[in-house]
Amino acid sequence: MNSTHHIYIALGSNQGDRLKHLQDAVDLIFSEIGKINNIAKVYNTPAFGFEGDDFLNSCILIETDFSAEVVLQKLQDIEIKLGRKKTQSETYEARTIDLDILFFNAECIESELLVVPHPELQNRQFVLQPLNDIAAKFVHPKLQKTIEELSFECDDKSDMEVIKMWLKNPSKQFDFSSYNYIAIEGNIGAGKTSLAHKISSDFNAKLILERFADNPFLPKFYEEPQRYAFTLEMSFLADRYQQISDDLSQLDLFKDFIVSDYDIYKSLIFSKITLPEDEFKLYRKLFYLMYKDIAKPELYVYLYQNTERLQENIKKRGRDYEQNIEDEYLEKINSGYLDFLKNQSELNVKIIDISDKDFVNNRADYLWLLGKICG
Known part of the structure; x- marks a missing residue:
């Protein structure tokens, strides 16, 4: 870095x-x-x-x-x-x-x-x-x-x-003043965390990052998805619920707004892909019991990247347990997000295609992306 x-x-x-x-x-x-x-x-x-x-x-x-x-x-x-x-x-x-x-x-x-x-x-x-x-x-x-x-x-x-x-x-041309809470979402390797970091640093926002690295079931899931899918999704749901509840309830007087690299609804999107139907129905009941008490983001930004770019990013960041992720899995995740977003009337959603952009290494691309978010 x-x-x-x-x-x-x-x-x-x-x-x-x-x-x-x-x-x-x-x-x-x-x-x-x-x-x-x-x-x-x-x-x-x-x-x-x-x-x-x-x-x-x-x-x-x-x-x-x-x-x-x-x-x-x-x-x-x-x-x-x-x-x-x-x-x-x-x-x-x-x-x-x-x-x-x-x-x-x-x-x-x-x-x-x-x-x-x-x-x-x-x-x-x-x-x-x-x-x-x-x-x-x-x-x-x-x-x-x-x-x-x-x-x-x-x-x-x-x-x-x-x-x-x-x-x-x-x-000052990039105005975030109308938002208290922004969620940055996207597929695996889309750049969610990188963008959340940059916005937090450049615009004095409190940063909330998903604690996926601490989940002991994630590497096991990629090795044996059928065996560990339900355990993984339940552990993610519990952790996301606790983290987002704690972080959103702790007001930081020295920050202008909150930006996170995930929204808790991703739990339902991923679980629908990874779980068999009977387990997903049980999971969905538990999810909605928790979801109704969680504050919703005032702006939901979905970073779209095509599968080829996602795989390039995944290879580049070099996490061992991600290296065998198949294209089909990434495409299912993307479809799951887009299906969810199409049916959302309560969320303020912006879907931004960054497949031909590199906002991490190219400042012009980063400023273009900020313009899309704030425009």
């Missing part, structure tokens, strides 16, 4: 529609690099090191899985997209957009392409002041001083004026 990195990036522009250039840069960083956690105020500052028009400067904190070198390349590509002309000059000059990595986590990096922390940031108030807005207590890993201290000690006394307009965080 890739590590998540926290990166501070300085933004500046002194040509054309300066505020639009900054906002366009923020939007492209969000769409191509990663989540934006914080945005500083925007400052009007005089040109530094040359005679020219005033700059607008700001700073953002982002979160990404990309390495520092990849982020640098993507920032340079964004600069070109926004009209910056690359020159060989090492002197200061006017530009439509300037994007600089200030800090990459708390690491010190020195390569032919990149030096982090930025070697001149402590000498530039137009960098320090916006940075101080969002990272006053962050300690410079080389100088061992906080940004607040560096800003106070900086010899650059340039006049800086806060403008009365803010840069907007592009994540």
